[in-house]
Amino acid sequence: MTTLQTVFEKARAENRSALVGYLPAGFPSKDGAVAAATAMVEAGCDVIEIGLPYSDPLMDGPTIQDAVHRSLVNGTRISDVMRTVEGVAASGAATLVMTYWNPVDRYGAERFARDLASAGGAGTITPDLTPEESEPWLAASKEAGIDTVFLVAPSSPDERISRVASCCTGFVYAASLMGVTGARESVGSAAEGLVKRTRSHTSLPICVGLGVGNGRQAAEVAAYADGVIVGSAFIRRLLDAPDEKTGLAEVRELAQELARGVRR
Amino acid sequence: MTDSVHRQERTTGAGGVLITPADLAGGGVRGDDPDIRGKFGVFGGRYVPEALIPALDEVAAEYEKAKTDLDFIREFDHLLRTYAGRPTTITEVPRFAEQAGGARMLLKREDLTHTGAHKINNVLGQALLTKRLGKTRVIAETGAGQHGVATATAAALMGLECVIYMGAVDCERQALNVARMKLLGATVVPVTNGSQTLKDAINEAFRDWVTNVDRTHYLFGTVAGPHPFPEIVRDFARVIGVEARRQVLELTGRLPDAVAAAVGGGSNAIGIFHAFLDDEDVQLHGYEAGGRGAENGEHALTLTKGSIGVLHGSRTYVLQDEEGQTIESHSISAGLDYPGVGPEHAWLKDSGRAVYHGVTDAEAMEAFSLLARTEGIIPAIESSHALAGALKLGRELGPEATILVNLSGRGDKDMGTAMKYFNL
CATH class of the missing domain: 3.40.50.1100 (Rossmann fold)
Known part of the structure; x- marks a missing residue:
């Protein structure tokens, strides 16, 4: 299993930021997700977040909602998420699961952490789990030896940043703007300030997500962050493609563009 | 709340004040108020994006002040009497x-x-709170349309911009209420994802809130949601x-x-x-x-x-x-x-x-x-x-x-x- 620590050490040695790509499990199909993520890794993604499709994704914009809905209609289950992680981890990327808390809570925190670790998963990102409620998950993840990534936002005061960062291992996820997921014309100007503030509370790498969709934006963010996270832009390529094969080629091309961006 | 405030208001309240600080918050003597994390036993809490935590903290802090502020309570009481039509028989x-x-x-x-409907009580209280928070826009979810109508009403009364999220299925079931909200000056956004009912309207309202939180109060309509909404609405x-x-x-x-x-x-x-x-x-x-x-x-x-x-x-x-x-x-x-x-x-x-x-x-x-x-x-x-x-x-x-x-x-x-x- 490739760990987040290995990824960021390698990126630092190469004097660049890491590239993190997101895709929900089961989208565009169960095997299609593994194929797309593998293409993303081959084209330069260092980390893959596999989204666990959830019925009420209240932090996601229309693009991810659409993909997740299709995945659920396809009948994606947690066992499929684990199989996807296994397939993607085989490509050599550090593989995370991004999930809302309820599916993990229902599955059982210890069981989820254990199963994710056995599938070769490196950790999780939990966008609606706050430090106050994170204790069971931190304990289960530590026991299973996987990383826990939480989010800070431009609205977070320093004491919250400090508290969130103290729950993180692997990296800290800085949300670039106040809003939901989705590619935007420009990355929020608040992102750089947030990364700066977060640095004073942690020595962990800091990755920026929300709103990044092309190579230019990736380069812009890479100038101040340790990692650049891209999700909706990949999904958009797959949604707009007439078939999976074309979608895969589009995804590969975008990953190449982003990979060049983080190396600029 | 201190006992002296409690007693003082009880005394002055005898002259016709409908609600007292004790009535509003249960007197601050109950053992069942949510704890600092907003928990009722194992229930409640906050499972939301970190981006919303400061806004929830802000609402909670302002409400803590408001609920023992006699001016706030008098204003709320006045609206309940002269606008909502309380006491109801x-x-x-x-x-x-x-x-x-x-x-x-x-x-x-x-x-x-x-x-x-009873929704007017909560809405008037939270609209007053919105003004105290210095926010100019309210958003709300609605199922039957009653909370949406009540929110649009309070927003019209207090000059607040108002956007209501309502499942597309509910918009059809409750077309009359959609028309009422529009007449009251609110924007009604039909929500077409998921089951197109109340739960999806709530998801969409949260998405709006995280995007526009600097000037927006989420005027939550029921005793669910993250702390402090269950306590405030109650x-x-x-x-x-x-x-x-x-x-x-x-x-x-x-x-x-x-x-x-x-x-x-x-x-x-x-x-x-x-x-x-x-x-x-x-x-x-x-x-x-x-x-x-x-x-x-x-x-x-x-x-x-x-x-x-x-x-x-x-x-x-x-x-x-x-x-x-x-x-x-x-x-x-x-x-x-x-x-x-x-x-x-x-x-x-x-x-x-x-x-x-x-x-x-x-x-x-x-x-x-x-x-x-x-x-x-x-x-x-x-x-x-x-x-x-x-x-x-x-x-x-x-x-x-x-x-x-x-x-x-x-x-x-x-x-x-x-x-x-x-x-x-």
Whole structure:
């Protein structure tokens, strides 16, 4: 299993930021997700977040909602998420699961952490789990030896940043703007300030997500962050493609563009 | 709250103040207030994006100040009296009660408030809070449209911009309320994702809030959601039970044997239950929407058939499958069509202080029609669930019993459904 620590050490040695790509499990199909993520890794993604499709994704914009809905209609289950992680981890990327808390809570925190670790998963990102409620998950993840990534936002005061960062291992996820997921014309100007503030509370790498969709934006963010996270832009390529094969080629091309961006 | 504030307001309040700080927040002496993390036992809390934590902290801090601020309470009280039409009366319904084994049946007439449902209480309180927060825009979710109408009303009254999220299915079921909201100057956004009902409207409102939080207050409509909403909404709805308790004592010389209320998210039920929590001899009965029946899965029996999970920022009972995916609820009543429930109800259920039951669409519609024919009152279909429950309860408790029912809203909005159902 490739760990987040290995990824960021390698990126630092190469004097660049890491590239993190997101895709929900089961989208565009169960095997299609593994194929797309593998293409993303081959084209330069260092980390893959596999989204666990959830019925009420209240932090996601229309693009991810659409993909997740299709995945659920396809009948994606947690066992499929684990199989996807296994397939993607085989490509050599550090593989995370991004999930809302309820599916993990229902599955059982210890069981989820254990199963994710056995599938070769490196950790999780939990966008609606706050430090106050994170204790069971931190304990289960530590026991299973996987990383826990939480989010800070431009609205977070320093004491919250400090508290969130103290729950993180692997990296800290800085949300670039106040809003939901989705590619935007420009990355929020608040992102750089947030990364700066977060640095004073942690020595962990800091990755920026929300709103990044092309190579230019990736380069812009890479100038101040340790990692650049891209999700909706990949999904958009797959949604707009007439078939999976074309979608895969589009995804590969975008990953190449982003990979060049983080190396600029 | 200090005792001196409590006593001072009690004294000055005797001259006609409707609510006191004690009435608003339960006197600050109750052991059941949520703790610092917003927990009722294991329920409640905050499961939301970190981006919203500062806004929730801000709302909580402002409310803590407001609830002991006599100016705030006087302003709220003034609006309840002169705008909402409080206190609402209690109506005894003997002809209806004949069908309930002769038990004495008293209705708390929230249907007589301005806008026609109990929702106005919470909305006026939170609109005042919005002004204190210095925000100029309110957003809200709505199921039946009652909370949306109430929010649009308060926004018009106080000059706030207002956007209402409503499931597309509900927009169709409650077209009249959509027109009312528009007339009141609100923007109504039909939500077309997921089940296109209340839960999806809440998701969409949260998305708006996280995007526009700097100038927007999420005027949450029920006692669910992340802390501090369950506490704030309860406190603003609490006046229902405070009044009713006094009125029943005055009218009958004693407390009721049971209090009955419909439960969707749970705000009208908490509103009438809360003032009775310490009266251990008073039974508290909540009635959830049984829809087409518990057997076929088309229902909104969150407390009676659901399991513990997290939905919309709160740990509570949820309708979910074995992998934590929310199961879509069903009810003939849009206002009860919700797969979650307020965390305080979850806590009241587990502690045994309140008991929750299901009432089917058919039973509710029978009670709806019965109240209209026997008493000349057309209730909301939501409230008809409580009426149907009270009919059963009366037969169980016998003719000596007195039952207080929260008639949470009126049925004008439901005439389309009634026309179809009864072939009128």
